[in-house]
Amino acid sequence: MELMPSFRFHRPTSLAEAVGALTLDPHARLMAGGTDLLPNLRRFLARPGLLVDLTAVEGFGSIQKMADGGMRIGAGLTLDALIENDYVAADWPVLREAALTVAGPTHRVAATVGGNLCQDTRCMFFNQSEWWRASNGYCLKHDGDRCHVVVKSDRCFATYRGDLAPALMVLDAEAEVIGPEGVRRLKVAELFCDSGANHLNLHAGEILVAVIVPAAEGWCAGYDKVRVRAAIDFPIAGVAAAICRRGSRLCALRVAITGCNSAPVQISTAEFDKTDWDTATAEAVATAVRKSAEFRRTSNVSAKYRRHVLHAITVRLVERLWMQGSSLTVR
């Protein structure tokens, strides 16, 4: 039988009850699908006193189209349900494209939108068994006092590897968060901070409840990633982009990346807005992306390889979207 940390399991049916449980126990952890948290618990990478399972909260997995043409996606919606949703496929295909690349089909049945956004950062020195980590002296992210990636660093460089975050960021989506102080809204990009050990801007007792995606008419958006095993893996590098094209003019461009830094990063692309497209544009965008990305040895591929593939997939994606954008019917 699996040796597991000892914890109590609580299954609230309302968000108020869930916030209450979190507030009462500072060592409580939230869980939805469990596909990220439970493997970490099996490796003793967290020791929560209480596990709060959100899957029984009413309406937590709902998805609605709103009157202004936008969409509200409940954080508890499974990735499988997101992929099968007709609105998503028709109006926000980039979300479907990104969700389809998350893990394997059996994970996607359980994994949720909120869980995918909030998933823990990853590192080859962290996502290991207890005996492996003990023999290596543990690390800064958990139990230890040194980082094995950047040895003299006082911060953790574990990498954010979620696929949905960059796709939502190029759609300019917002996150709705509920907590003891009430409800607040922030941009999906603001949900994260660039720290491997503490990558979420959520206060004690707060829960991500939904993401609100505005109408994406006129935009052509896509997602691309590279992984070691194409059927199941986290990204070595991932990039999402959205292009607004009028003829040969690039009206606006948004790019966000994952799999490199400790948070998903929105790339500053203002220099490309309202410019004419030429054959060097995609390369220039990829160079801008590369400048904002950090390449560290947090996985079993080299930092150099990661830098090369991020550049290559950015060029490939931006060129694809530019071609798709020539048809007015494509969003």
Next chain:
Amino acid sequence: MKTILSLTLNRRVRDDLVPDNMLLVDYLREVAGLTGTKKGCDGGECGACTVLVDNRPRLACVTLAHQVAGRHVETIEGLANNGGMSRLQKAFHEKLGTQCGFCTPGMIMAAEALLRSNPDPSREEIKAALAGNLCRCTGYVKIIESVEDASRELAQ
């Protein structure tokens, strides 16, 4: 802490006193005694522990037993009909879809979920549905042929 877990397991309602931190795979193997569900990796990477929860495939090694309270869980043992093999089990047997056999229960449960929602899948659809199931003997071609064979039998 232990609490009562009520669920339907292979069409039979059960109540058990189960620790809060017990994984579904451990509940199936240690409490219910159904050792057909295998544990092959240390966390959702191999698919050997795939079971059905309300007809959808689920990895029992990254699911807590209490997460499936009130649901219908089906394991490889539940597929047999009066001691005889199901159509998928028969197809794996006849088309040599099994080598060492360790991944087979997970493969069959993932394939069973596919055939229930899509009785006539294409080869690509079969590959996509089994993408999370690893076979260390690497007998993937025979596995895919076995699923195709079962779907043909179903179509007739």
